[in-house]
Amino acid sequence: MSIAEAISSGDASLLPSRRDEDWRWTDLRGLIRQMPAASPEGRAWAWDSPLSGQVDVEVGVVNGRGSTDLEVAAGEEKFVAWRFLSTAEAGAHNAELWVTVGEGGKLTLVESYEGVSGGYLANTMVNIRLAKGAKVERIVFAADHADGVSVVDAKVELAADAAYSQTVLTHGARRQRIETRVAHPGAHAQLRLDGAYLLEGQHNADLTTVVEHQGVDGTTSQLTKGVVRDQSRGVFQGRIVVAEGADRTDARMGHHALILSDKAEIDAKPELLIFADDVQCAHGNTIGALDEDALFYAEQRGMPEDLARALLTAAFVGEVIERIEHDAVREVAQAWAAQRLEV
Amino acid sequence: MAAVKQTVEHVESLEKYKHGFVTEIDQEFAPKGLSADIVRFISAKKEEPEWMLQWRLDAFERWLAMDEPTWAKVDFPPIDYQDSYYYAAPKTKDGPMSLDEVDPDILATYAKLGIPLREQEVLAGVQGAPRYAVDAVFDSVSVVTTFKKELAEAGVIFCSMSEAIREHPELVKKYLGSVVPVSDNYYACLNAAVFSDGSFVYVPPGVRCPMELSTYFRINAENSGQFERTLIIADAGAYVSYLEGCTAPMRDENQLHAAVVELVVLDDAEIKYSTVQNWYPGDPETGKGGIYNFVTKRADCRGDRSKVSWTQVETGSSITWKYPSCVLRGESSVGEFYSIAITNGRQQADTGTKMIHLGANTRSRIISKGISAGKSSNTYRGLVSAHPKAKGARNFTQCDSLLIGKTCAAHTVPYVEARNGSCVFEHEATTTKLSEDQLFYAMQRGLSQEEAVQLLVNGFVKDVLQELPMEFAVEAQKLVAISLEGSVG
Structure with missing residues (x-):
């Protein structure tokens, strides 16, 4: 398989x-x-993204072609936009890329998946390696087409004292899976792994994460939030593994979702697999509708119901977006959520 | 000095596994192995009607076509299903009998296990002491059921499964296999083909069962498996509390225990089902021997406002594979699951529950406490799902795991599926070790390390112990201590 x-x-x-x-x-x-048939070669890049002009490097990968690996030298700092496009003619395509960040290097990586029209099956494999003390923030905007099928599989490896933060933002697709597998072989590695899915229509989104703590003193903080409407379906699978000897690991996982329609669906599987005793691990998972009391309060203050709902939903998702460290990217993310939630 | 004496006694009572003796007794076996003929043999032994035999043969046929499940986090060598006896019974006349006819060795066995089979012994205690009726299952047969007369006066049927098939075929036909279908899973299907005995309970409409019912399962024979089947029906407005206990001798071989328990709960009825499972866990050092406890337990809350509460204390078995479930079909029905699972030595447990919300306003609650020590592995695996019609479904789940020692493992694998906009599901889980600070505090106050651990563990599992019927809570608390013996220091 x-x-x-x-x-x-x-x-x-x-x-x-x-x-x-x-x-x-x-x-x-x-x-x-x-x-689908293999994707033909796509045409060159044509339009700007909200971050064009602000980033140091902008790389375009069209129908799985044109990828270049990314290297951040020791001590260097980079802000990169990586755009993966599936064109109107796209069928099935693979792409595989490597990112290496040298000792003490710093990278802000904005990845976007953009589908022009449906019918494609895109598979992207991203390998990210952080050397000692390196720091990476990766933000994924998954803007697939409603009829597209997309799988993004990232493998991340953290050396000692490395810090990796990630936020995945998606509105889903016909089927979409964004998987991140992080291994903590080094000691004192820090990890933040967030996500938000805002789904409508018949969209599907699957956020899957696997975190393996092998070194001592690692920390993981994970927060995923979702909002599903209409007949959409959100999936969250989070697995935290603490290997034998990975003592003093502190791992926390949260998944909270709002289900705003009777035909929508949320499936969640937050797993903890623990083989060491000196650890603190916890997960929380909640699924439900908007808080009626909060709605009542807002309406009582004269707010129309629609606005009250939108504001409460935006506040719910906002918690994830506020955790994005890079200011410019956070602003783009805020705009993305506001547009989705119609606030 | 009373406290000192009590402590000494308590420490002395911490034997490794005190139910590990064998009763030397004449037994009758079916030929070793599994085939359609063995199924016929068992059915004939039980003097079953033709429909029951057909049901078994059909199950056997289906079982042959099934594969053993491999998804659980347990690891064991392949089981040779032909290398086991599927029927073992003490050599006496089959079926229920008066207590005087029961082999005195068997009576002695139960006396040694502390199970009162003589009604007057139960009564001989302090006035007002709780009474409970017992169905004693020894290997493949039920040897005696107590208090039947008194229960019958209340209209409650409490007897062995074999007897129920003969005496109440209409009830058995109606409900058997209706909660756990024959081909539900590999072990349930095997059970349907070769099940030997178990308990049958029917509580008629509006009756509150006048006493606790319990079944005590004992595996005694070598090289044999135990396949009991229990069916409990609480008719409209009825209430019954049922407890099962299980022990087995210490042996180097693994023995299979594949049971099926079906609960049917009609309108406004309630069943409280408690288990204290203490099968032989195998040798703590080598992992040799012990029972494979592969059990299917399910409750069908068919009626509106019906309620089922599962409480389990799992301390034994070399491998536990068990997910007592609730199908919440009736409107406003309630399912509860309280569990303590303790693994030590080389035990492996993969246990949890399923709460399947089908009806509107159904509620469920899961409290699971897992403790792993030694080189053991303890997994909570659970499912909470709400179907589109389960408007207003509500679940709260709490799974806490405690690790004692560096070589054990604790896993939490919950599945949550929400399919409508008005359900509210909450789940929280934690995994930690015993707090050093708390241990230090307790030891500083003069407790030994073992006692301190015991105190903290008892606090950890208190939420679940509270749910056990009073008379068993004490026993369970002691069992928790025994199971963790030797896990520190």
């Missing part, structure tokens, strides 16, 4: 299905009976 293999061989039977435990809520095999 591998999506990359399925795409390169054109064999749909290699796609993961709900029989695969880790894909039980994001069934690709059942969705794609026949593989």
Whole structure:
């Protein structure tokens, strides 16, 4: 079972299905009976993103082509936008990229997934390696087309004293999975792993994370929030593994979602797998509607119901966005959420 | 000096596994192995009607086509299903009998286990002491059921499954397999084919069962498996509290215990089901021997405002694979699950619950406390789901794990599926070790390390112990201490 293999061989039977435990809520095999043809080469980049002009480097990857690996030298600081585009002619394509950040290096990486029209199956593999003391903030804007299918699989490795922060923002797609696997082999590594999904229509989004603590004194702080309306479906799978000997690990995971329609669905699986005793691990998971008391309060103050709902929802999601460290990116994220939530 | 004496006695009572003895007794076995003929043999032994035999044969047929599940976080060598006896019974006449006819060795066994089989013994205690009726299952057969007469006066049927098939076929036909279908899972299907005995309870409409009912399961024979089947029906407005206990001798081989428990709860009825599971856990050093406890337990809350409460204290078994579940079908029905799972030595436990919300305004509550020590592994695995029609479904889940020692593992694997806009699900889980500060405080006050651990552990599991029927809470608390013996220092 591998999506990359399925795409390169054109064999749909290699796609993961709900029989695969880790894909039980994001069934690709059942969705794609026949593989789309391999994507043709896409045309060059044509439009600006809200961050164009502000970033040091802007890289475009069209239909899986044109990727260049990214390297941040020791002590260097970079702000990079990486844009992955699936064009109107796109079928199925793979892309694989490497990011290495040298000792003490600092990187702000804004990744966007942009689908021009539906019908594509895009698979992107990102490998990120942080050397000792390196610091990376990765923000993913998943702006796939409503009829697109997209899988992003990032593997992150943290050396000692490295710090990695991530925020994934998505409005979903026909099927979409954004997976992040982080290994903490080094001691004292710090990790923040956030996400927000705001879904409407028949969109699906699956945020999956796997964090493995192998070194001592690692910390993980994870906060994912979701809002689902109409017939959309949000999936959160978080797994924190603390290996034997990874003492004094402090890992906290939270997933909170608002389900705003009777036909929407949320599936969650927050897992803790602990093999060491000197640890503090916790997870919380809540799913429900907007707080009626808070709504009542807002309405009583003269606020129209729609506005009250929008404000409460925005405040709910805002907690994730406020955790974005980079000011310019946070502003773009705020605008993205405001547009989605119509505030 | 009373306190000192009590402590000494308490420490002395911390034997490794005090139920590990074997009763030497003449037993009758079915030929070793599993085949359609063995299924026929068991059915014939039980003098079952033709429909029951067909039901078993059909299950066996389906079982042959099934695969053993592998998703649980447990690890064991493949089981040779042909290398076991599927029927073992003390050599006496089959079926229920008066207590005087029961083999005195068996009576002695139960006396040694502290299970009162003589009604007058139960009564002989302090006035007002709680009474409870017992169905004693020894390997494949029920040897005796107490207080039947008194229960019958209240209209309650409490008997062995074999007897129920003969005496109350209409009830058995109606409900057997209606909660856990024959082909539900591999072990339940095996059970449907070869189940030997178990308890049957029917509480008629509006009756509050006058005493606690309990079944005591004992595996005695070597190389045998125990496959009991329990069916409890609480008719409209009825209430019953039921407790099961289990022990087995210490042996080097692994023995399989694959039971099925079905609960049917109609309008406004309530069943409280408590388990104190203390199967032999295997050798703590080598991991040799012990019971494989692969059990399917499910309650169907069919009626509106019905309620089921599962309480379990799991201390034994080398491997536990068990998920007592509630199907909340009736409107405003309630499911509860309180669990303490303790693993030590090389035990492995993968246990939890499923709360399936189908009806409107259904509520469920899960409190799970897992403790792992030694080289053991303890997993909570649970599902909470709300279907589109389950408007206003509500769940609260709390799973806490405690780790004692550097070589054990504790896992939490909850699944949450919400499919409508008015359900509210909350889940919280923590994993920590025993607090050094608290240990230090307790030891500074003069407690030994072992006692300090025990005190903290008892505090940790208190929420669940409170849910146990009074008379078993004390026993369970002691069991918690025994299970953790040798886990520190």
